[in-house]
Amino acid sequence: MSDHPLDAAIALSPQGEHTSRGRTSAAYANMIGPFGGITAAQALNAVLQHPELLGEPIALTVNFAAALADGEFEVTARPARTNRSTQHWIIEMRQGGATVLTATAVTAVRRETWSPPDPPMPEVARPHDVPLPLSRSGVEWVNRYETRFLEGGLPSTWDGSDLGHSRTRVWMRDSPPRVLDFASLTGIADVFFPRIWLRRSLFVPVGTVSMTVYFHASAAELQAIGEGFLFGQAEGQGFHNGYLDQKAQLWSEAGQLVATSHQIMYFKE
Amino acid sequence: MSDHPLDAAIALSPQGEHTSRGRTSAAYANMIGPFGGITAAQALNAVLQHPELLGEPIALTVNFAAALADGEFEVTARPARTNRSTQHWIIEMRQGGATVLTATAVTAVRRETWSPPDPPMPEVARPHDVPLPLSRSGVEWVNRYETRFLEGGLPSTWDGSDLGHSRTRVWMRDSPPRVLDFASLTGIADVFFPRIWLRRSLFVPVGTVSMTVYFHASAAELQAIGEGFLFGQAEGQGFHNGYLDQKAQLWSEAGQLVATSHQIMYFKE
Numbered sequence: 001m002s003d004h005p006l007d008a009a010i011a012l013s014p015q016g017e018h019t020s021r022g023r024t025s026a027a028y029a030n031m032i033g034p035f036g037g038i039t040a041a042q043a044l045n046a047v048l049q050h051p052e053l054l055g056e057p058i059a060l061t062v063n064f065a066a067a068l069a070d071g072e073f074e075v076t077a078r079p080a081r082t083n084r085s086t087q088h089w090i091i092e093m094r095q096g097g098a099t100v101l102t103a104t105a106v107t108a109v110r111r112e113t114w115s116p117p118d119p120p121m122p123e124v125a126r127p128h129d130v131p132l133p134l135s136r137s138g139v140e141w142v143n144r145y146e147t148r149f150l151e152g153g154l155p156s157t158w159d160g161s162d163l164g165h166s167r168t169r170v171w172m173r174d175s176p177p178r179v180l181d182f183a184s185l186t187g188i189a190d191v192f193f194p195r196i197w198l199r200r201s202l203f204v205p206v207g208t209v210s211m212t213v214y215f216h217a218s219a220a221e222l223q224a225i226g227e228g229f230l231f232g233q234a235e236g237q238g239f240h241n242g243y244l245d246q247k248a249q250l251w252s253e254a255g256q257l258v259a260t261s262h263q264i265m266y267f268k269e
Numbered sequence: 270m271s272d273h274p275l276d277a278a279i280a281l282s283p284q285g286e287h288t289s290r291g292r293t294s295a296a297y298a299n300m301i302g303p304f305g306g307i308t309a310a311q312a313l314n315a316v317l318q319h320p321e322l323l324g325e326p327i328a329l330t331v332n333f334a335a336a337l338a339d340g341e342f343e344v345t346a347r348p349a350r351t352n353r354s355t356q357h358w359i360i361e362m363r364q365g366g367a368t369v370l371t372a373t374a375v376t377a378v379r380r381e382t383w384s385p386p387d388p389p390m391p392e393v394a395r396p397h398d399v400p401l402p403l404s405r406s407g408v409e410w411v412n413r414y415e416t417r418f419l420e421g422g423l424p425s426t427w428d429g430s431d432l433g434h435s436r437t438r439v440w441m442r443d444s445p446p447r448v449l450d451f452a453s454l455t456g457i458a459d460v461f462f463p464r465i466w467l468r469r470s471l472f473v474p475v476g477t478v479s480m481t482v483y484f485h486a487s488a489a490e491l492q493a494i495g496e497g498f499l500f501g502q503a504e505g506q507g508f509h510n511g512y513l514d515q516k517a518q519l520w521s522e523a524g525q526l527v528a529t530s531h532q533i534m535y536f537k538e
Contacts, residue, residue, distance in 0.1 A: 081367065090361070102349050104373055111511050112510055162385065209327060210373075210481075214479075216509045217509070241381055242382045243377070245529050249506065257509075262481065
């Protein structure tokens with residue numbers, strides 16, 4: 001195992017047929033509890049390290065049932081159905097006996113098929129031509145990602161003005177850099193900050209309720225991307241009575257669409 | 270209970286604390302087994318009719334683990350976590366003891382908040398100005414929906430030419446018409462035919478692996494839409510080595526974004 005903080009954060013100790021134990025990581029601490037993207041990566045890792053795993057992740061949905069407390073958790077990943085080339089997983093994370101996360105995953109052995117060119121990513125400046133943030137964040141997990149914003153960064157003034165849209169374009173990778181894999185890609189898919197902060201220029205309480213990631217690349221393709229950046233584009237769709245949803249796409253520097261992702265968040269006010 | 274075929278199809282008989290029994294419906298038969306949208310509606314209905322239900326659906330993810338056989342199934346819907354205003358569900362459907370579907374749902378009591386105008390739906394002809402299909406479908410479930418295609422209907426010639434995009438715009442409602450609710454909206458979210466048939470003008474084997482629906486309207490708002498049409502827009506994103514994903518939005522005739530939806534399908538060739 002590398003000594004990268006992501007590897008330390010997602011490490012799990014098997015405790016039985018389908019159960020493992022892990023713990024939250026101070027390196028990925030959020031304002032309250034851990035960064036959701038790392039919790040999602042931990043849930044996926046329970047599948048990835050399961051001895052009965054068939055194939056590679058195709059789809060992951062995680063539902064955040066409660067804020068995790070700092071400390072230990074237990075995660076069960078059960079292969080509910082194993083077919084010839086696909087496998088269906090039910091995942092549940094608990095602390096002190098109470099469910100804090102539910103999830104499902106689909107893994108599959110992929111075959112080569114007709115694969116047309118991906119939808120082209122927007123023409124934007126290359127990562128190293130885009131400035132880094134000037135200061136370290138007070139929120140620790142934010143420092144675990146190198147983010148270079150092309151558009152739609154955090155508001156510079158929180159004056160409550162309606163921006164009318166909520167699109168972000170950003171180059172992202174782990175910090176320090178780390179070779180891409182399914183766990184790190186899951187984390188990166190959750191790096192976009194809440195769309196409502198951007199849309200309203202207002203810091204309102206929020207939390208992701210459910211997040212889905214569809215994986216469009218194999219383990220080998222992710223490894224080939226290595227420590228390269230991903231180009232992420234995210235935008236809110238519906239904002240209605242306490243919940244908003246976000247669509248997102250993630251491309252490699254070479255223009256491969258490696259994942260699409262969606263999430264629904266609650267917000268107050 | 271109404272005598273609408275949808276109500277008959279989603280009817281479940283409680284068998285225990287979290288378990289109900291249902292059966293597939295000939296009215297919603299697909300080429301093999303039932304229409305996935307109705308299976309998703311049945312899974313959601315196990316939550317909707319659960320005596321411990323809190324609030325209304327916010328998010329639903331269903332994973333199709335196996336083709337359902339025509340006949341009976343058992344569905345368990347367990348509230349894994351109940352908070353003050355949100356509830357997290359784990360759902361599993363079985364036939365002959367084997368898992369055929371896994372799912373998660375989030376329900377919530379919503380409050381009025383800042384809710385900006387929805388992203389505008391495209392300016393298109395009104396439903397009654399768009400022609401109906403000329404003939405009845407040989408696939409029974411298709412006849413359970415009134416679909417009026419504005420763009421991206423089924424290819425008129427299956428000649429294998431790459432259309433270069435896969436966008437469909439269509440007015441949809443139940444047939445016969447039925448007052449909209451969460452169960453019928455879930456079915457309608459899956460009415461879009463496989464994006465790869467449109468993109469490639471080629472009839473290849475396909476099947477939905479995972480579908481997510483985010484609900485942006487309340488039960489009362491859906492009821493107010495009544496028997497009105499929904500405008501649906503769907504488009505494929507990534508098509509890669511056997512799997513493709515689809516994004517979709519559903520608006521009411523009045524322009525309310527009632528749901529966003531995503532799915533990932535396998536395809537052969």
